[in-house]
Amino acid sequence: MVAEAIIKTVDLNCSFGSTAAMSDLNLEIYKNEILGIIGPANSGKTTFLRALNRLNYLNTSYSQAGDIFFENRNIKQIPDSLLRKKIGIIFALPQVLPVSIFNNVAYGPKVHGITKKNTVREIVENALKKAYLWDEIKDRLDTPATRLSGGQQQRLCIARTLAVGPDVILYDEPCSGLDPISTAKVEDTMRELKKDYTQILVTNNTKQAARVTERCGFFLMGELVEIDETETLFTNPKDKRTDDYITGRFG
């Protein structure tokens, strides 16, 4: 696959206090792909994801060495607010703000200075449509977002991220709290978003990675063990540890 790398990490090392969470990661993420990251707990998947939009720095004990490039620019030189606008994230548990459905989605555009009511309305509607939530909630945009089901809340979170106009969407185990039907809807949404966005999916669920992703990486104890086309990784892994993990011998 000859594709353009949108994100590139060079010798990335992350640690919290004296605990290393990620060592010497060199990875390229291509435009418009869905990259899966699998691995057991504490393997550095989430740390990797949150390093990309500098959310790790919310933890004061965090430190990082090495570089991350987004569209060939070192992210150190990109202001946080712009970087996070371009690289959005969906958290593990659906986390909605305790305001209306509309205001959840409108929050992003508003903090980025879009104040015209009609424009905000348009952005919100588009984002909800892209997240396949519009038809279910278009009549009750003013009800509290907390009244939605878990699956709807997670798609609302996707819409909220889409509303600020990102290029990359990070998913941190987005379906860990969802039932199979909601999970299927979120996965459908991801497939539909593929044409416009680059997506990275961190998941504990190897089957989900097999279903949704095109390329997949296996993390173990802060190390990228192997990365390959998803089909190859799952049918013919090169490293024995990968084989052990996906066949369920550990993890």
Added chain:
Amino acid sequence: MNAAKIREKVAFAVLGLITLLVVIPIMLTILYVVKNGAGAISWEFLTQSPRNGMKEGGIFPAIIGTIILIIGTMLCSLPLGILSAIYLVEYAKDNFFTRLIKLSVVNLSGIPSIVYGLFGFTLFVMLLRCGTSILAGSLTLAIMSLPVIITAAKEALESVPFSFREISLSLGASKWQTVRYCVLPYAIPGILTGTVLSLSRAAGETAPILFTVAAFYLPRLPRSIFDQVMALPYHLYVISTQVPNMPAKLSFATGLVLIALVFLMNLVSIILRAHYRKKKQW
């Protein structure tokens, strides 16, 4: 009934009894004040100035004085208190200096009010030449209320889930936008509670206003913030100890008005809190 159930019953009974022990004296005090003072409350008492060596007439200037002092205290302490709490919770790095400030705030709330009174007298009345005035009194009461307001606001801010901040920041909002839109609105009920508690305490304090604002006898309303005023707690102290042959019912009536004023403030805060709590959904 088995032993565990019996033990539970006994424990509940003891806890209930202890609660009663705490509540009963307060109820008795209020009842006693009402019984002795209610008879003296009249329209005249509430709206006229004291006359005839304060043995007749009303307490109107003292009521107005106390209300002015509460408002003045609020204006000074509320913005300062909330802003410092925001700084301490959201911005300050966790280092020795920050911990020192937090420790001082906690300790300051335990300082006797007369010390605040002396401090206010030295700083505002003498050094800053405010004179004995509403300004000096309000500032002194504000300094006394600050530790409680800061502590309450700090706790209210800390109780807002971290995920709200994370969501906001992950969407590219700035730190201040995050605090302004995703933290502060949900902390307001807690902040209000703490503020009203500390303002009610300020309303009833005598010591801090003794040297800074309170007038012994001033049967007119203040014209500016550099005037002195009468205030209910000090007036109560004066008529109870300094005026011979004072009818006791006037003292009790004054006390009753002070209690009613504080109760009214608490009522307002309860209503506001209920209003905000309706919006809370997590």
